[in-house]
Amino acid sequence: MRKYRNQPTEVDGIRFPSKAEASRYQELKLLERAGEIKDLELQPKFTFWINGKFLTYDTGHKITYTADFRYKEGEYWEEIVEDKKGFMTQPTRIRLALMKAVNGIEVRIT
Numbered sequence: 001m002r003k004y005r006n007q008p009t010e011v012d013g014i015r016f017p018s019k020a021e022a023s024r025y026q027e028l029k030l031l032e033r034a035g036e037i038k039d040l041e042l043q044p045k046f047t048f049w050i051n052g053k054f055l056t057y058d059t060g061h062k063i064t065y066t067a068d069f070r071y072k073e074g075e076y077w078e079e080i081v082e083d084k085k086g087f088m089t090q091p092t093r094i095r096l097a098l099m100k101a102v103n104g105i106e107v108r109i110t
Helices: 019-033 090-101
Strands: 009-011 014-016 037-042 045-047 064-066 069-073 078-083
Touching: 009 019, 014 019, 019 037, 019 069, 064 090
Parallel strands: none
Antiparallel strands: 009 014, 037 069, 045 064, 069 078
């Protein structure tokens, strides 16, 4: 079953959960070919470390965040973590806040 009425789309043999994400992938691939960005990565996964330990749920499972894309851009090849604008659930808001507070990464919402 699809999440939030998205239409799965395949590009370059990769299945994306939505047309919007597939379209953004195509844009980023063009930017990479043009040399504007490099090291494009799909679905990068992040964990949260606090005081040398993984942040976990009560069940013991690690709390993670998976973004849509990660790449480097700009004069100094700054790392960018990007996610699509969409239905923002409370758990997603919490994970975005953890990305900033714990990992020092501000996720770019496109």
